[in-house]
Amino acid sequence: GAVVSQHPSWVICKSGTSVKIECRSLDFQATTMFWYRQFPKQSLMLMATSNEGSKATYEQGVEKDKFLINHASLTLSTLTVTSAHPEDSSFYICSADSQETQYFGPGTRLLVL
Amino acid sequence: QKEVEQNSGPLSVPEGAIASLNCTYSDRGSQSFFWYRQYSGKSPELIMFIYSNGDKEDGRFTAQLNKASQYVSLLIRDSQPSDSATYLCAVRAGTASKLTFGTGTRLQVTL
Numbered sequence: 001g002a003v004v005s006q007h008p009s010w011v012i013c014k015s016g017t018s019v020k021i022e023c024r025s026l027d028f029q030a031t032t033m034f035w036y037r038q039f040p041k042q043s044l045m046l047m048a049t050s051n052e053g054s055k056a057t058y059e060q061g062v063e064k065d066k067f068l069i070n071h072a073s074l075t076l077s078t079l080t081v082t083s084a085h086p087e088d089s090s091f092y093i094c095s096a097d098s099q100e101t102q103y104f105g106p107g108t109r110l111l112v113l
Numbered sequence: 114q115k116e117v118e119q120n121s122g123p124l125s126v127p128e129g130a131i132a133s134l135n136c137t138y139s140d141r142g143s144q145s146f147f148w149y150r151q152y153s154g155k156s157p158e159l160i161m162f163i164y165s166n167g168d169k170e171d172g173r174f175t176a177q178l179n180k181a182s183q184y185v186s187l188l189i190r191d192s193q194p195s196d197s198a199t200y201l202c203a204v205r206a207g208t209a210s211k212l213t214f215g216t217g218t219r220l221q222v223t224l
Contacts, residue, residue, distance in 0.1 A: 093156045107156040
């Protein structure tokens with residue numbers, strides 16, 4: 001299957017700082033990427049759809065000014081969690097659309113102290 | 114509201130048996146159907162996708178789709194302890210559209 005990477009795999013930061021997470025499709029081009037969040041023992045929650053060259057589409061209840069998404073190329077989307085707070089601590093996972101299906105990255109675990 | 118429903122489990126099967134995981138969906142416009150496996154603490158991993166009615170086999174896995182009944186299933190033959198995980202069913206309406214996930218079925222394969 002296709003490979004999607006995420007960086008960093010885990011990050012610890014202080015409350016109030018911003019954190020950027022990168023999602024890359026390594027062996028295919030992805031016009032569309034998706035960002036999810038998953039709290040312990042809960043289901044995946046779609047946060048936003050990232051489209052190359054255009055603004056992201058956010059799901060209801062997700063603050064677009066807090067979770068900044070940039071999809072500047074066909075292989076890279078970034079999610080920036082601005083002014084992070086402890087309640088933003090979670091497992092952030094991206095996926096990339098390959099026309100046939102979506103492949104997930106390994107996820108980024110964020111801990112905000 | 115578009116929904117995908119799965120039994121949360123746990124579904125417990127002995128090693129070597131066939132595990133049968135089921136999923137129903139409400140949106141008749143759904144065009145493609147996916148099964149992902151998620152181990153605890155890890156991200157989902159694609160097992161199979163299916164577009165057409167009938168069966169699709171890949172190794173020990175068989176996906177079955179019945180659009181008339183709005184039902185998709187995953188069979189795992191010769192279940193192994195390493196198959197113990199949460200299995201997520203997902204559907205989508207078209208290419209590059211977002212996936213709608215079920216809440217997942219937890220499978221336990223016992224020795």
